[in-house]
Amino acid sequence: MRALLLRDLRLAIRAGGGFGLALAFFLIVVVLVPLSVGPNSDRLAIIAPGMLWLGALLANLLSLDRMFALDWEDGSLDLLATSPMPLEAVALIKALAHWITTALPLILAAPAFALMLNLPGAGYTGLLISLLLGTPALSVIGSFGAALTVGLKRGGLLLSLLVLPLYVPTLIFGAEMTRRAAETQEYLTPMLMLAGITCGTIALLPFASAAVLRANLR
Amino acid sequence: MVLQVTDLSLARGGVRLIEGLSFELASGQAMLVRGPNGIGKTTLLRTLAGLQPPLTGQIDAEEDSLAYAGHLDGVKPTLTVAENLRFWAAVFGGGDLETALRDFALTPLRDRPAGQLSAGQKRRLGLARLKVTGRKTWLLDEPTVSLDAEARALFEAAVKAHLAQGGAVLAATHIDLSFGAADTLDLTPYRATSPIAGAFDEALL
Amino acid sequence: MSRSSLWEYANPRTFVETTDKVLPPIAWAAALCLVVGLIWGFFFTPDDFRQGSTVKIIYLHVPSAMMAINAWLMMLVASIIWVVRRHHVSALAARAAAPVGIVMTLITLFTGAIWGQPMWGTWWAWDPRLTSFLILFLFYLGYAALWAAIENDETAADLTAMLCLVGSVFALLSRYAVNFWNQGLHQGASLSLDKEENVADVFYVPLLVCIAGFVLLFIALVLLRTRTEIRARRVAALIARERRA
Numbered sequence: 001m002r003a004l005l006l007r008d009l010r011l012a013i014r015a016g017g018g019f020g021l022a023l024a025f026f027l028i029v030v031v032l033v034p035l036s037v038g039p040n041s042d043r044l045a046i047i048a049p050g051m052l053w054l055g056a057l058l059a060n061l062l063s064l065d066r067m068f069a070l071d072w073e074d075g076s077l078d079l080l081a082t083s084p085m086p087l088e089a090v091a092l093i094k095a096l097a098h099w100i101t102t103a104l105p106l107i108l109a110a111p112a113f114a115l116m117l118n119l120p121g122a123g124y125t126g127l128l129i130s131l132l133l134g135t136p137a138l139s140v141i142g143s144f145g146a147a148l149t150v151g152l153k154r155g156g157l158l159l160s161l162l163v164l165p166l167y168v169p170t171l172i173f174g175a176e177m178t179r180r181a182a183e184t185q186e187y188l189t190p191m192l193m194l195a196g197i198t199c200g201t202i203a204l205l206p207f208a209s210a211a212v213l214r215a216n217l218r
Numbered sequence: 219m220v221l222q223v224t225d226l227s228l229a230r231g232g233v234r235l236i237e238g239l240s241f242e243l244a245s246g247q248a249m250l251v252r253g254p255n256g257i258g259k260t261t262l263l264r265t266l267a268g269l270q271p272p273l274t275g276q277i278d279a280e281e282d283s284l285a286y287a288g289h290l291d292g293v294k295p296t297l298t299v300a301e302n303l304r305f306w307a308a309v310f311g312g313g314d315l316e317t318a319l320r321d322f323a324l325t326p327l328r329d330r331p332a333g334q335l336s337a338g339q340k341r342r343l344g345l346a347r348l349k350v351t352g353r354k355t356w357l358l359d360e361p362t363v364s365l366d367a368e369a370r371a372l373f374e375a376a377v378k379a380h381l382a383q384g385g386a387v388l389a390a391t392h393i394d395l396s397f398g399a400a401d402t403l404d405l406t407p408y409r410a411t412s413p414i415a416g417a418f419d420e421a422l423l
Numbered sequence: 424m425s426r427s428s429l430w431e432y433a434n435p436r437t438f439v440e441t442t443d444k445v446l447p448p449i450a451w452a453a454a455l456c457l458v459v460g461l462i463w464g465f466f467f468t469p470d471d472f473r474q475g476s477t478v479k480i481i482y483l484h485v486p487s488a489m490m491a492i493n494a495w496l497m498m499l500v501a502s503i504i505w506v507v508r509r510h511h512v513s514a515l516a517a518r519a520a521a522p523v524g525i526v527m528t529l530i531t532l533f534t535g536a537i538w539g540q541p542m543w544g545t546w547w548a549w550d551p552r553l554t555s556f557l558i559l560f561l562f563y564l565g566y567a568a569l570w571a572a573i574e575n576d577e578t579a580a581d582l583t584a585m586l587c588l589v590g591s592v593f594a595l596l597s598r599y600a601v602n603f604w605n606q607g608l609h610q611g612a613s614l615s616l617d618k619e620e621n622v623a624d625v626f627y628v629p630l631l632v633c634i635a636g637f638v639l640l641f642i643a644l645v646l647l648r649t650r651t652e653i654r655a656r657r658v659a660a661l662i663a664r665e666r667r668a
Binding site: 144148149151152155158161162164165166168169172173176189190193197205208211212215216218 | 558561562564565568569572573577578581582585586588589590593594596597599600601603604
């Protein structure tokens with residue numbers, strides 16, 4: 001299993017711009033937000049939690065359709081399916097690799113982006129914790145969507161349509177937690193819900209993803 | 219008996235292809251699967267490998283004893299030859315990297331990124347992967363496509379060595395491969411006729 | 424002919440034969456209930472003293488909302504049956520139900536907006552119920568789009584069944600998340616179009632008739648569409664068989 005993780009990370013690095021793509025996209029979103037709603041700092045401060053979460057969400061979508069597609073196209077997925085490694089583990093490792101290459105850079109850069117959107121100082125901890133708790137769910141849900149569309153030629157748009165409704169609970173609780181933190185309110189409830197959703201998806205979705213991969217490989 | 223197939227029937231895309239297929243493969247035996255295009259050679263190999271379920275029938279083989287090599291090589295272009303093989307060795311928990319490289323004359327190419335290999339070299343790498351799986355029975359789908367005469371000789375030598383060590387090989391191929399005394403399995407007599415009447419969903423199959 | 428178990432109807436042939444007989448009466452009953460219920464509800468009930476005559480939209484809104492959810496539940500059950508027993512009829516029934524559910528959801532959203540406009544002064548508000556239905560609409564769209572995108576019928580059935588199962592869990596989660604999301608802004612907002620609070624007895628009976636009409640309409644449409652899907656699959660299978668011979 002570690003071999004698969006290391007290989008995928010190595011492939012992401014060598015693909016050129018592996019880690020940077022999601023960051024660049026997040027930056028673009030952060031630039032476009034004030035351009036579209038005006039530079040008024042107070043208004044930005046109000047919408048910052050939501051916009052930051054939205055940006056993270058959309059940046060997550062970017063590399064999803066390549067998750068299984070590359071292995072599908074060169075026959076590696078067939079071979080992984082016949083290997084001693086269960087497909088559930090493959091799905092989980094792929095999601096982990098996606099999280100490391102896409103979400104982790106976002107989390108590290110989030111304070112800088114929060115600054116640009118004028119997030120109130122109290123909100124920084126809430127933002128970081130919510131991203132840490134919520135983005136793994138986004139990667140695992142994304143792996144399910146990627147497994148569904150793996151055989152499709154232009155599956156990217158369909159993938160977004162399938163995955164974004166599944167992102168709604170995480171988005172709601174993540175953004176709400178950040179917002180409450182920014183307003184120095186108590187944010188335990190959304191945090192627990194967020195953590196609960198993430199734990200649930202990590203524990204259960206790989207089984208669904210594996211079943212879907214098996215159906216696609218037939 | 220490393221592989222025993224009883225009364226197997228297969229379908230692809232909802233259409234029944236093969237029915238009533240039974241055969242056995244013994245240790246040290248090589249068998250060539252023949253038949254016209256579209257009869258189901260690839261489907262048979264994929265079913266044996268476990269990638270799709272058969273319609274009916276039984277496949278008996280030791281757990282984790284089958285290694286599958288299909289049309290695609292499973293080779294990552296940005297990884298070197300050695301890195302590709304090392305990955306598969308780690309995944310399958312199998313054999314020795316150096317022997318595999320040597321048997322397919324890939325040792326001088328070991329540090330070259332696989333994307334820079336010729337088609338024949340990539341195929342050799344895909345076949346070398348079979349050796350590092352450490353598995354007994356090889357299921358090969360058109361293994362010698364894009365191999366020149368020299369590479370084909372290497373491949374046949376590797377297969378003979380594998381058979382001598384007690385392995386078995388089942389290969390679907392159009393070409394006459396010389397693995398020594400190889401048996402032939404012709405799929406034409408097992409071609410499926412119309413579905414059996416009275417089957418539950420027969421109207422939709 | 425007696426049937427020994429419910430599963431007999433999963434045989435395509437039996438299904439078509441049975442629905443040959445059953446569909447016309449259901450369709451007529453649906454038409455009757457709808458006509459009676461809607462005319463009664465719209466024209467023969469008094470205006471509500473608070474909301475005027477726009478409250479009459481509940482005769483469309485409530486049944487369509489119920490059916491939007493029930494259609495998804497039916498798809499969920501059919502998907503589970505497919506995953507467990509692999510009866511093609513249930514996979515095709517789920518596929519057949521999806522567009523009906525989509526239309527029901529759209530009716531719910533539109534009539535919800537029409538109802539809300541006089542009350543809230545706006546054609547759209549992010550009320551938790553409407554928002555949940557909007558999200559349900561997105562789930563429906565994804566499901567239908569996946570069916571359309573996959574060529575192989577059996578793979579499509581497998582994939583959409585998994586999507587329906589996973590989607591159902593998340594749809595439920597979204598419902599709670601949306602309630603939490605809305606309450607976080609307006610504590611105890613009374614913007615909900617809660618049918619239990621607002622419906623007095625005199626409205627109730629025609630509402631029941633409309634609900635019955637919608638249920639029968641849904642059943643009739645799904646049976647009809649499933650029969651069409653079965654026929655389409657039969658034709659495809661026959662063509663494939665010819666091509667191979």
